[in-house]
Structures are given as C-alpha cells and as structure tokens.
Amino acid sequence: MDMKCENVERILLSREDLDRITKNLGEQITKDYQGKKLLMVGILKGCFMFMADLMRYVELPCQMDFMICSSYGAGTESSGQIKIVKDLSVPIQDCHVLIVEDIIDSGNTLCYVKNLLKERGCKSIKLCTLFDKPSRREAPVYADYIGYEVANEFIVGYGLDFNERYRNLPYVGVLKPEAYQL
Numbered sequence: 001m002d003m004k005c006e007n008v009e010r011i012l013l014s015r016e017d018l019d020r021i022t023k024n025l026g027e028q029i030t031k032d033y034q035g036k037k038l039l040m041v042g043i044l045k046g047c048f049m050f051m052a053d054l055m056r057y058v059e060l061p062c063q064m065d066f067m068i069c070s071s072y073g074a075g076t077e078s079s080g081q082i083k084i085v086k087d088l089s090v091p092i093q094d095c096h097v098l099i100v101e102d103i104i105d106s107g108n109t110l111c112y113v114k115n116l117l118k119e120r121g122c123k124s125i126k127l128c129t130l131f132d133k134p135s136r137r138e139a140p141v142y143a144d145y146i147g148y149e150v151a152n153e154f155i156v157g158y159g160l161d162f163n164e165r166y167r168n169l170p171y172v173g174v175l176k177p178e179a180y181q182l
Helices: 015-032 048-057 108-119
Strands: 008-013 038-044 062-070 083-086 096-104 124-132 145-149 172-175
Touching: 008 015, 015 048, 015 124, 015 145, 038 048, 038 108, 048 062, 048 096, 062 108, 096 108, 108 124
Parallel strands: 038 062, 038 096, 096 124, 124 145
Antiparallel strands: 008 172, 062 083
16 A cells, blocks of 8 residues: 655656566576675665665575765755765675665765775676666766666655655655755
C-alpha cells in the first residue's frame, strides 16, 4: 500500500517499479562479478533502502560498507564542497568496489569518492545508481549500472529526501516546487 503525501506532485515510480528495476540491476551485477571479491559501498543516507533491496538480488558472496559524504546541507543545490563524515571501515585493496548511490545529480560527490577510493588501491571501481540525472551533471561521472534516468525534477521517497523528510515514502515521487522553494 502506498501512503499519500500532499507535497508529492505525482508518483514517478511505484514500489513495484522499484522492485523490478532493483531486481534487474542485481541480476546484472551478479553476472558481472562472478568469481570476484565484491565490496558494495553505499553512500548514505539516501542509498540505504535501495542498497538493502539491491543486495538481496546480488546472488554471490559480497561485503558491504558505507560512507557518509555531505555537500547539500538543507538546500536543493550542492555546495560543491565535499566532506567525508563517515569513512569506510574495511580495507579495499583486494576488492572490486561497487559504489551504490541513490541518485547522480551534479556528480561532484561521486567524482570525489571515486578518485579517493582509486587512490586506496582497489582492484576495480564501478558505480551503480538508482537514478541518473544527466541534465545537471557538472563532473565527468558516469554510472556503470543505472536504474532509471530522471528529468530535472526534485524527487523524494525510497531513501531520497528533502531536508531529511520524505525518505520513508515507499515510492519515488516528484516533490511540488512550493514544498522546497522559499
């Protein structure tokens, strides 16, 4: 059952749509990482729902860890200044790293994280995102696994938020502009 939210203009993807997309991504990742030591690195907070569901569809042994990176604060625009709030707690030298993100927007955070993890000596590094918003890209970052390409709209739900709200929506919806514009 989808709960209603008065600040959501329209539902972009239902829970069933999200499950289908996640299952397809998990099956492809399983195929591509057969025989490899996979470390899935989630970028919190937004990825937590997607990554939990994605891992259920990755049918091979893998590790997981999380990073918290900040560049937004309470706004809708990235500040461009990336801050690592929580770093990895496992070594990555012998791993094939798959960064899992909820959405690639400007790409600045993922560009920073990808370069940082490359410097640490992982065997390979790829990106998996539930949503890709290429119209807002500032940094040269491209995902290897993309769930859904989204237009330049502010979306919330299924882990994505505005000012720490709406993460618990079981679907992804387009937030009404009056909900985030001053």
